Amino acid sequence: MAVDVASLVAQAREGRPRAVARLISLVEGASPQLREVMAALAPRCGRAYVVGLTGSPGVGKSTSTSALVTAYRQRGKRVGILAVDPSSPFSGGALLGDRVRMNDHASDPGVYIRSMATRGHLGGLAWAAPQAIRVLDAAGCDVILVETVGVGQSEVEIAAQADTSVVLLAPGMGDGIQAAKAGILEIGDVYVVNKADRDGADATVRELNHMLGLGEARKPGDWRPPVVKTVAARGEGVDEVVAALEKHHGWMEEHGVLAERRAARAAGEIESIAVTALRERMGELSGDKRLPALAERVLSGALDPYTAADELIQSLTEG
Amino acid sequence: MAVDVASLVAQAREGRPRAVARLISLVEGASPQLREVMAALAPRCGRAYVVGLTGSPGVGKSTSTSALVTAYRQRGKRVGILAVDPSSPFSGGALLGDRVRMNDHASDPGVYIRSMATRGHLGGLAWAAPQAIRVLDAAGCDVILVETVGVGQSEVEIAAQADTSVVLLAPGMGDGIQAAKAGILEIGDVYVVNKADRDGADATVRELNHMLGLGEARKPGDWRPPVVKTVAARGEGVDEVVAALEKHHGWMEEHGVLAERRAARAAGEIESIAVTALRERMGELSGDKRLPALAERVLSGALDPYTAADELIQSLTEG
Numbered sequence: 209m210a211v212d213v214a215s216l217v218a219q220a221r222e223g224r225p226r227a228v229a230r231l232i233s234l235v236e237g238a239s240p241q242l243r244e245v246m247a248a249l250a251p252r253c254g255r256a257y258v259v260g261l262t263g264s265p266g267v268g269k270s271t272s273t274s275a276l277v278t279a280y281r282q283r284g285k286r287v288g289i290l291a292v293d294p295s296s297p298f299s300g301g302a303l304l305g306d307r308v309r310m311n312d313h314a315s316d317p318g319v320y321i322r323s324m325a326t327r328g329h330l331g332g333l334a335w336a337a338p339q340a341i342r343v344l345d346a347a348g349c350d351v352i353l354v355e356t357v358g359v360g361q362s363e364v365e366i367a368a369q370a371d372t373s374v375v376l377l378a379p380g381m382g383d384g385i386q387a388a389k390a391g392i393l394e395i396g397d398v399y400v401v402n403k404a405d406r407d408g409a410d411a412t413v414r415e416l417n418h419m420l421g422l423g424e425a426r427k428p429g430d431w432r433p434p435v436v437k438t439v440a441a442r443g444e445g446v447d448e449v450v451a452a453l454e455k456h457h458g459w460m461e462e463h464g465v466l467a468e469r470r471a472a473r474a475a476g477e478i479e480s481i482a483v484t485a486l487r488e489r490m491g492e493l494s495g496d497k498r499l500p501a502l503a504e505r506v507l508s509g510a511l512d513p514y515t516a517a518d519e520l521i522q523s524l525t526e527g
Numbered sequence: 528m529a530v531d532v533a534s535l536v537a538q539a540r541e542g543r544p545r546a547v548a549r550l551i552s553l554v555e556g557a558s559p560q561l562r563e564v565m566a567a568l569a570p571r572c573g574r575a576y577v578v579g580l581t582g583s584p585g586v587g588k589s590t591s592t593s594a595l596v597t598a599y600r601q602r603g604k605r606v607g608i609l610a611v612d613p614s615s616p617f618s619g620g621a622l623l624g625d626r627v628r629m630n631d632h633a634s635d636p637g638v639y640i641r642s643m644a645t646r647g648h649l650g651g652l653a654w655a656a657p658q659a660i661r662v663l664d665a666a667g668c669d670v671i672l673v674e675t676v677g678v679g680q681s682e683v684e685i686a687a688q689a690d691t692s693v694v695l696l697a698p699g700m701g702d703g704i705q706a707a708k709a710g711i712l713e714i715g716d717v718y719v720v721n722k723a724d725r726d727g728a729d730a731t732v733r734e735l736n737h738m739l740g741l742g743e744a745r746k747p748g749d750w751r752p753p754v755v756k757t758v759a760a761r762g763e764g765v766d767e768v769v770a771a772l773e774k775h776h777g778w779m780e781e782h783g784v785l786a787e788r789r790a791a792r793a794a795g796e797i798e799s800i801a802v803t804a805l806r807e808r809m810g811e812l813s814g815d816k817r818l819p820a821l822a823e824r825v826l827s828g829a830l831d832p833y834t835a836a837d838e839l840i841q842s843l844t845e846g
Contacts, residue, residue, distance in 0.1 A: 243833040250831040338832070467826075474822035474832070479809050481836035482843075486805055490798050503793035507786075512569040513657070513793070514562040517800035524801075 213241050217248040220347050223286075225320060231343045232290075232322050235336050242339065252346035254470075256288070257457060260370030261355040262392070267378040268402040272440040272449075273355050277313050279446045280351050288320040288344035288352040289313075292337055292366065320344055335484050337369045338477040367395040368476060371469060372456045374398045374449070377416070379408035393419055396433050398452045404437035404445065413437060431459055489524050498523050532560055536567040539666050542605075544639060550662045551609075551641050554655050561658065571665040573789070575607070576776060579689030580674045581711070586697040587721040591759040591768075592674050596632050598765045599670050607639040607663030607671040608632075611656055611685065639663055654803050656688045657796040686714040687795065690788060691775045693717045693768070696735070698727035712738055715752050717771045723756035723764065732756060750778055808843050817842050 211234065219227035234242055259276075263269050273289060280287045313319040324340055337354065344352050356366050367373040375396035399420070401412050416435050434452045438445030460466035493499045502519055505511040530553065538546035553561055578595075582588050592608060599606045632638040643659055656673065663671050675685050686692040694715035718739070720731050735754050753771050757764030779785035812818045821838055824830040 243831075246831040246833050250825070251828040253828055254826055342832075470826055471819060471822045474825040474835075475818050477832050478818065478821055478825060478835040478839055479806075481832050482809065482839045483802065483806060485836060485840065487798075487802060490801065494794060499794050499797065500790060502797055503790045506569070506793040506797060507573055507789055509570040509572055512562075512565040513661075513796050513800050514565050516793075516797040517804060520797055520801045521804065 211239075211241055213244045213248065217245060217346075220249075220343065221252060223317075223348050225317070228320050228343060228347045229322060232324060232340050235339045235343065236324050238336075246339065246342065249342055249346040253342050254345065256341070256345040256349045256352045257453075258341055258352045258354060258369065258371045259453060260366045260373045261353060261376060262366050262373065262395075263376030263378075263402075267376045268440050269355060269376055272376055272400065272402055272438065272446075273353055274313065275438070275440040275443055275446045276353060276449065277319060278443065279450045281313075281316065281318060283450070285350040286318045286348055287313075288347070288349035289322065290337070290340050290344065290352060290354045291321075291323040292333060292354060292356055320347065320349065333365045334368070334476060334480040337366075338473065338480075341369065369473065371460065371466060372397045372453055374400055374453070376400050376402055377412060378403045379406045379412045397431065397456050398449065399433055399435040400438055400445075400449055401435060402438045402440050405439050409437060429463065431456065431465075486524060490520065493520065493523055530558075530560055532563045532567065536564060536665075539568075539662065540571060542636075542667050544636070547639050547662060547666045548641060551643060551659050554658045554662065555643050557655075565658065565661065568661055568665040572661050573664065575660070575664040575668045575671045576772075577660055577671045577673060577688065577690045578772060579685045579692045580672060580695060581685050581692065581714075582695030582697075582721075586695040587759050588674060588695055591695055591719065591721055591757065591765075592672055593632065594757070594759040594762050594765045595672060595768065596638060597762065598769045600632075600635065600637060602769070604669040605637045605667055606632075607666070607668035608641065609656070609659050609663065609671060609673045610640075610642040611652060611673060611675055639666065639668065652684045653687070653795060653799040656685075657792065657799075660688065688792065690779065690785060691716045691772055693719055693772070695719050695721055696731060697722045698725045698731045716750065716775050717768065718752055718754040719757055719764075719768055720754060721757045721759050724758050728756060748782065750775065750784075805843060809839065812839065812842055 211230070216227050216230055220231050231245060234245060239245075261269060261273055261276075270291075273291075277287050277289065313321060322340070322344075324336060341352055341354065354366055354369055373395050375392045375398075377399065379401065399416055401409055401416070403409070413435050420433055420435070434455075436445055436448045436452055438449060440446065457466070460469070490499065499520060502511065502516040506513050506516050530549070535546050535549055539550050550564060553564060558564075580588060580592055580595075589610075592610075596606050596608065632640060641659070641663075643655060660671055660673065673685055673688055692714050694711045694717075696718065698720065718735055720728055720735070722728070732754050739752055739754070753774075755764055755767045755771055757768060759765065776785070779788070809818065818839060821830065821835040825832050825835050
């Protein structure tokens with residue numbers, strides 16, 4: 209079903225929630241009209257501050273996201289929330305269910321909330337998230353919170369999409385050693401120990417601070433990720449999280465890191481669109497029998513897979 | 528460090544274990560010499576029967592693999608075991624530790640055992656596993672058991688590499704509903720309920736059979752995945768598993784399914800080598816400033832990411 213892109217984009221630029229939602233649906237559905245959408249949005253992009261939120265199930269991710277939204281709304285910011293589910297094609301949509309707490313913001317015209325499944329998508333999260341961020345950015349969001357829903361290897365991918373990465377932990381479940389194993393110590397710009405009214409919160413903060421202090425020595429001016437305690441359900445510590453985010457934002461601007469990260473992100477976005485396009489062309493070659501013919505020759509031992517890949521690339525570039 | 532490929536390949540073809548191991552290390556390390564290796568191996572590939580084994584941690588995967596090896600050795604077959612760890616770049620090598628039971632076979636010259644980490648690899652499991660399988664195949668293995676080590680989304684990927692997929696469950700932990708959620712009901716050709724001396728084994732078998740009976744009606748001649756009970760640690764039921772595998776193998780040959788699956792696998796292998804090669808070229812473009820220049824134009828809003836991707840693909844094909 210073709211969509212009137214020009215009118216949809218105009219409405220999204222005015223901040224109309226339904227237009228924003230429909231544009232993100234085009235991203236989710238990998239619509240061929242995205243090319244037109246992105247061309248129309250391009251001059252309006254690049255203003256939003258993108259914050260990634262990751263953490264294991266149970267740390268209070270959606271409560272924390274909701275509390276951050278409240279804090280930014282109090283500061284007069286327009287906020288977009290992108291809840292991404294990069295889980296396996298088989299996990300189903302169940303993980304997207306726990307969005308209840310977000311209902312607090314559902315009627316606020318300054319807040320866009322959108323869940324997006326990327327499972328089964330050819331280009332996955334790396335392809336879809338940046339384009340959804342572009343939509344929210346062009347719609348006038350000042351802050352975009354990108355939250356993973358579900359579990360797994362997504363932390364690193366989400367971190368790659370954000371200006372600032374927030375890693376959430378809770379006492380007892382995300383202690384330092386676990387954190388180090390999961391590799392999250394390498395991706396957080398700000399650490400939040402939520403549910404800080406529980407036993408063991410101070411120990412978790414201490415251990416985290418200790419782990420963060422290990423590794424190579426920092427140069428003066430380097431960023432030292434702060435660890436903030438919150439009880440997100442009661443809004444406690446949330447202002448401190450916002451302050452830590454602002455500080456990181458300022459530090460990145462001062463040291464040219466923001467421009468660097470955004471350049472890397474744009475390069476990754478271009479690359480993943482290109483790879484997806486090339487894969488699609490390969491899919492077409494599969495339909496027109498060129499790839500199956502190569503496969504037959506490999507199976508018979510007449511051809512090795514590298515030479516076959518060369519021939520495949522050759523076919524691609526010939527169109 | 529360049530390797531004398533011709534001599535290594537000659538030794539591997541004679542079945543020398545160290546040569547086999549070194550060739551798989553070249554795969555693991557994504558050596559540029561692989562092109563030469565695969566060209567030399569091509570005429571000798573395509574004879575092995577490839578069996579994938581998946582299942583959650585705790586179902587007794589490595590015990591079952593070991594028991595299968597014993598059974599195939601009793602039948603005079605040469606066996607290759609590829610234990611693949613497709614886990615995240617951060618999980619480390621710890622998951623590869625539990626190979627102890629395989630020691631039973633370590634001194635048997637008719638058995639090749641090899642762990643392979645694919646984490647952090649550009650092309651991942653889809654790129655590396657087929658090439659490692661080629662090495663074992665050319666070395667004269669009659670049967671190759673591909674086992675995942677670790678957890679996560681790998682089941683589907685491993686299934687895509689195998690002629691026959693075995694899904695392992697244990698009573699209580701992998702009951703039918705869980706299985707359906709995890710999507711494994713769509714990938715198994717043979718189901719094994721291991722630890723069948725435990726309570727609940729019969730219930731698990733019943734539930735599995737029930738779940739497998741749901742879904743669309745089968746046509747006459749369609750494959751109905753059998754459910755086999757084992758106590759792998761005592762070798763009980765293992766002959767029945769081998770019988771189920773042979774039956775599935777025969778059914779696939781009779782119905783042209785084996786040729787179909789292998790053609791799809793070869794096509795996937797070619798495609799993933801081609802995509803990896805294209806990604807490498809993109810990496811080179813990143814080094815020579817063409818990709819960063821495109822990224823800058825996207826960031827400034829002068830260019831949309833799709834047009835940038837077009838230009839990137841153009842650069843690729845110009846070499």
